[in-house]
Amino acid sequence: NEEDEKVYYSLKMRASNEKKHISGAERLLRAEKAEGIEKVASELIHRALTHENGIPDFINLKVEKVCQKIKKIPHIPIVYNKDNIGTINNKNYEMTCKDNSRRYAHDLLKNKFKEFDINDVLSEFLIKLGFEIIDEGGMRGAAIISLDGSRLDIAFNEEVEKGVRVKNIDTDDRLKDKINKNELYTDRTVDAIAIASKVIDLGIVAELCTSDNPSYTTGYVATEDGYFRVKNLKDSGETGGRVFYVYNLNEQLLKELIDNLENKPYLIY
Numbered sequence: 001n002e003e004d005e006k007v008y009y010s011l012k013m014r015a016s017n018e019k020k021h022i023s024g025a026e027r028l029l030r031a032e033k034a035e036g037i038e039k040v041a042s043e044l045i046h047r048a049l050t051h052e053n054g055i056p057d058f059i060n061l062k063v064e065k066v067c068q069k070i071k072k073i074p075h076i077p078i079v080y081n082k083d084n085i086g087t088i089n090n091k092n093y094e095m096t097c098k099d100n101s102r103r104y105a106h107d108l109l110k111n112k113f114k115e116f117d118i119n120d121v122l123s124e125f126l127i128k129l130g131f132e133i134i135d136e137g138g139m140r141g142a143a144i145i146s147l148d149g150s151r152l153d154i155a156f157n158e159e160v161e162k163g164v165r166v167k168n169i170d171t172d173d174r175l176k177d178k179i180n181k182n183e184l185y186t187d188r189t190v191d192a193i194a195i196a197s198k199v200i201d202l203g204i205v206a207e208l209c210t211s212d213n214p215s216y217t218t219g220y221v222a223t224e225d226g227y228f229r230v231k232n233l234k235d236s237g238e239t240g241g242r243v244f245y246v247y248n249l250n251e252q253l254l255k256e257l258i259d260n261l262e263n264k265p266y267l268i269y
């Protein structure tokens, strides 16, 4: 049974400085482990206070009981090797610099779009638009691009003009341990895999992501085939962002998708 009826507490932290986003994170804790709330709360505050994006002048920590059922799913497969070489159809991509890494990300996206019968011209447009959005930075959440080429987050809903935030998500301790024990990965990897697994489960065709943390140059492309970790997807010092590619949706389905991305609780193991 992948829907879990146990009672959880959600802890959400958001930090900013003069309205500029500094840091955000969240955890879901089983009610039986409620004594852990204090510990996790202080970890989140520590994270807010030590973020390289700057010193926050505002930290919001929200603790609330989750009354919706939690969907538990395994993480999507992680595709990455220590040699930083990506492979698509026997072609190798060395992730040695931004140009090479972006070619790998480009080809991953293009191959996925082909499965949806997207022609080359449209595919190039979609990929270019995705990179433009993440390179421009400054989004609070993810942009949504429809496979017909329109920006859905802007088209229908002024509230999400600054992007959709994937919330109500946490990772099982076993996944955290597995990733943290592997020296190739970082804390950010755990959260990124959790987000990617949730968005793919909700039917997003592909996600493209670079970190908004200026020195963190590893990004990824996620599809149902996996979490393709891409080293050097941007240069150090650059901003980042997230883009979700979706199969053409009407307004009603888009609203449902956004509601689920933000509010449907997930635990990723």
Ligand code: PML
Pocket: 185, 186, 188, 189, 191, 192, 209, 210, 211, 212, 213, 218, 219, 220, 229
């Ligand atoms: C990784 O695989 O190490 C994470 C890459 C994306 C990080 C996005 C972020 O945390 O800002």
